[in-house]
Amino acid sequence: GQQLNQSPQSMFIQEGEDVSMNCTSSSIFNTWLWYKQDPGEGPVLLIALYKAGELTSNGRLTAQFGITRKDSFLNISASIPSDVGIYFCAGQLTGNTPLVFGKGTRLSVIA
Amino acid sequence: SAVISQKPSRDICQRGTSLTIQCQVDSQVTMMFWYRQQPGQSLTLIATANQGSEATYESGFVIDKFPISRPNLTFSTLTVSNMSPEDSSIYLCSVEGTSGRLWSYNEQFFGPGTRLTVL
Numbered sequence: 068g069q070q071l072n073q074s075p076q077s078m079f080i081q082e083g084e085d086v087s088m089n090c091t092s093s094s095i096f097n098t099w100l101w102y103k104q105d106p107g108e109g110p111v112l113l114i115a116l117y118k119a120g121e122l123t124s125n126g127r128l129t130a131q132f133g134i135t136r137k138d139s140f141l142n143i144s145a146s147i148p149s150d151v152g153i154y155f156c157a158g159q160l161t162g163n164t165p166l167v168f169g170k171g172t173r174l175s176v177i178a
Numbered sequence: 179s180a181v182i183s184q185k186p187s188r189d190i191c192q193r194g195t196s197l198t199i200q201c202q203v204d205s206q207v208t209m210m211f212w213y214r215q216q217p218g219q220s221l222t223l224i225a226t227a228n229q230g231s232e233a234t235y236e237s238g239f240v241i242d243k244f245p246i247s248r249p250n251l252t253f254s255t256l257t258v259s260n261m262s263p264e265d266s267s268i269y270l271c272s273v274e275g276t277s278g279r280l281w282s283y284n285e286q287f288f289g290p291g292t293r294l295t296v297l
Contacts, residue, residue, distance in 0.1 A: 100286075109182075109270050109288030110221070155220060162274070162284055165211055165236075168220040 073156050073169030080146055081177050088154060088172040089140040096158030099132050099139040100166065104153045113154075114141070146176050180205055180275040182289035190295045191261055198257045199292045201271030206251035211272040212244070215291070221270065227254045261296045268293050 073090045080086055090099070098117055102110035114125050116132035116139060123130055129142045143150055153173050157166040181204040191197050201210065209228055213221040224244055225233040233246040247255045258265050271289040 107290065107293075109272075109290050111288070112285050115285065165223045165226060166221075166286060168222075170220040 071156055071158055071167055071169035073172060075172055076170070077173040077175070079175045079177060082146060082148060084146055086143040086146055086150070086174060087140060088156075089138065090156030090158075090169045091138040092158055092167075093137070095136040096160060096167075097136070098159040098162075099130070100157040100159065101128075101130050101139070101141045102155045102157060102168075104155065104171075106152075110155055143174075146174075148176050148178055150174060151176050179285070180207065180273050180287040182271055182273060182287055184269075184271055184289040184292050186292060187290065188293040188295075190297065192297055193262055195261055196257055196259045197261065197294060198255050199269050199271075199294075201254045201256070201289055203252045203273050205275065207273040207275060208251070209274060210248065210254045211274075211286070212246065212254075212256045213270040213272060213288075215268040215270060217266070224256070224269075258294065261294075263296045266294055266296045 071090050071092050100115050101113045103113050104110040114123055114130040119132055119136050120134045121132040127144045131140055153171045155171045156169040159166050183202045185200045211226055212224045214224050215221045223236050224239045225235040225246055227233045227246045227248040229248045229251050243259050245257045268291040270291045272286050274284050274286050
């Protein structure tokens with residue numbers, strides 16, 4: 068089946084630093100999504116990407132949809148303590164189809 | 179957006195018993211998804227539940243182990259049957275709906291999850 072390779076698995080950074088994580092796939096997706104999961108909660112959508120090459124920002128977050136449709140990255144600038152959590156990438160082939168998730172990047176921010 | 183609630187939020191169960199997890203959505207949705215998140219792992223889709231038809235199960239998941247009901251467009255249940263310690267996971271309900279954000283057409287919303295521990 069389809070698999071997403073997400074890296075790094077975990078990161079420890081100082082408050083104020085920038086963060087970058089990425090996701091690669093063995094097959095093409097038409098939508099790339101980035102979610103954040105806080106402890107005891109379900110994942111919440113941060114950014115959605117719908118076109119190859121698309122670069123999208125949401126506040127301090129920036130994500131890009133790779134031109135090959137097989138990869139995506141997420142950048143967080145000037146990290147703050149509330150950025151702590153697990154970040155998941157997810158690929159979707161078409162609307163109303165299930166998401167395929169990466170294994171997550173656990174982010175810790177040291178104040 | 180869709181607001182999803184799940185019951186119970188957590189449970190500790192004995193081996194060999196069954197647990198039914200409920201998912202309630204505040205709006206009518208066509209498709210509901212059930213995911214499993216094992217400790218420290220990512221989310222894996224168990225099945226897709228459509229109202230009025232049998233659920234569609236992913237490879238590795240079977241109806242006898244994870245029976246699903248979808249009696250209407252706002253509610254679904256997932257049963258974890260004949261549980262073993264390997265079933266200890268977070269079980270998440272998800273729906274697809276309009277996010278309302280300019281940059282997103284449809285968004286998959288997730289419930290808070292049910293944390294299951296099997297002894």
